[in-house]
Amino acid sequence: MELATGKLISHAFYLYNHHNFKINLNNMNQTLRKPKETKNEGVTFLLNFFFSGAGHIYVGGDFMNKGIIYLVINCFMVVLTAATGFFAIFWIPFWIFVMVNGFTATKEYNHQIEQDNEAYYRNEDEKNLEETKKIEIENKKVKCLDFIDNMEKIFKLFKNELLTDEEFKSRKTRYITEINLNKIVEKPEDFLNSIIPLKENGIITLEELKQIKSYIL
Numbered sequence: 001m002e003l004a005t006g007k008l009i010s011h012a013f014y015l016y017n018h019h020n021f022k023i024n025l026n027n028m029n030q031t032l033r034k035p036k037e038t039k040n041e042g043v044t045f046l047l048n049f050f051f052s053g054a055g056h057i058y059v060g061g062d063f064m065n066k067g068i069i070y071l072v073i074n075c076f077m078v079v080l081t082a083a084t085g086f087f088a089i090f091w092i093p094f095w096i097f098v099m100v101n102g103f104t105a106t107k108e109y110n111h112q113i114e115q116d117n118e119a120y121y122r123n124e125d126e127k128n129l130e131e132t133k134k135i136e137i138e139n140k141k142v143k144c145l146d147f148i149d150n151m152e153k154i155f156k157l158f159k160n161e162l163l164t165d166e167e168f169k170s171r172k173t174r175y176i177t178e179i180n181l182n183k184i185v186e187k188p189e190d191f192l193n194s195i196i197p198l199k200e201n202g203i204i205t206l207e208e209l210k211q212i213k214s215y216i217l
Contacts, residue, residue: 044103
């Protein structure tokens with residue numbers, strides 16, 4: 001008894017942890033797929049104006065490492081310029097170069113982000129369209145209870161002479177054809193067992209029952 005209880009508890013913990021792992025994995029995937037924001041060129045310029053390379057670090061992505069290198073070189077040049085004054089002829093052009101390059105880096109990054117975001121939204125639209133189609137297909141599927149209800153209604157109208165024999169047969173054919181076109185919700189065996197009373201009550205014929213069988217099996 002204790003062993004069985006222990007196994008049951010262990011299994012419950014496994015299901016709980018496995019479920020949480022799947023939830024966390026789904027959340028992580030949603031985060032990774034989230035559209036990214038573009039970077040501001042003005043912010044990049046100001047950061048590079050005060051600290052060469054900081055703007056590239058702000059942009060991030062492939063420019064992160066370049067920004068770190070620029071920042072280290074800038075610190076090295078500032079120290080040498082402060083110590084000797086001679087390195088100013090190298091530091092000032094470098095400082096200007098980094099600011100100009102920051103504009104280019106920001107534009108390249110934003111262009112790539114815009115393309116990625118377009119692809120993301122396009123994929124999301126395609127997924128939504130697929131989901132909509134799936135829902136439409138599911139809604140079109142024939143439910144056994146609906147089929148039986150429709151058959152009993154038209155049979156009642158026929159018996160009360162509100163439908164002619166031709167109209168009754170035409171509507172039966174339409175409902176049976178819908179099974180072939182849109183498939184069924186239930187398992188084939190369950191569906192057939194449920195509609196047998198329609199044949200016993202004379203609403204559908206044996207040939208029609210066999211026709212339905214050929215559609216769903």
